[in-house]
Amino acid sequence: MEIIKLESIEKYYRTRYEEVHALRGVSLSVNEGEKIVVMGPSGSGKSTLLHILAFLDNPDDGKRYILGEDKTQVGDTEAARLRRDMFGFVFQEFNIIPEMTVEENVQLPLKIKKVPLAEQKNYVEKALKAVGLIDKRNRKAYELSGGERQRVAIARAVASDSKVLVMDEPTGNLDEETEKEIVKLILGLNEQGKTLVVVTHSDRLARLIDGKLYHMEDGKLYK
């Protein structure tokens, strides 16, 4: 089943000095349970593509469908609802909340979804064990290293129990051993039916994930 479809997407960023044409006619179809890997140089439009795919932004032109329904332009409320119901994210900038503990950060999306408390605890514990942070569950996020913060972001995405995991350089700051552990975790989730869309510069990560590979170059997406 096709969960997400992008058709001829165009995206511009307008700054004070210039206009950047970040996506040029990008089309992509994501089927349920699929693994998609997008590679490409810095500035080629990978994060922009993820933002549009996962309703953090609207396109300037083209079409976007979720489960066959046209969701090209959506307002803030509907975008928030779609994000909450469909997506778990690992952003390039992590977006974890420094003043919250490790556990609170991971639990947050489940709280927002109003998942029953016992289940919340269960998901959080599993995810923290999987990323090797169970012993640091009560630390404030600002007391963690960069790689540990990244693992909190991964645990949060994993615990969110969403259909699609969208990850932007999920293992960029991690050593090979930790990266392998994380990949094992996300591949396990994929085997249980979760869809993966992963952006990375790393050939090693792309190889480990072994998904359908796309290449992004100057705002265009190639197979």
Ligand SMILES: Nc1ncnc2c1ncn2[C@@H]1O[C@H](COP(=O)(O)OP(=O)(O)OP(=O)(O)O)[C@@H](O)[C@H]1O
């Ligand atoms: N908020 C913004 N305002 C203006 N230009 C932006 C903005 N975000 C991205 N861009 C520009 O759009 C283009 C694509 O950026 P994007 O972040 O999608 O690249 P990327 O492929 O994710 O790069 P990286 O690998 O470095 O993360 C770049 O030229 C970038 O400078």
Ligand SMILES: [Mg+2]
């Ligand atoms: Mg990026």
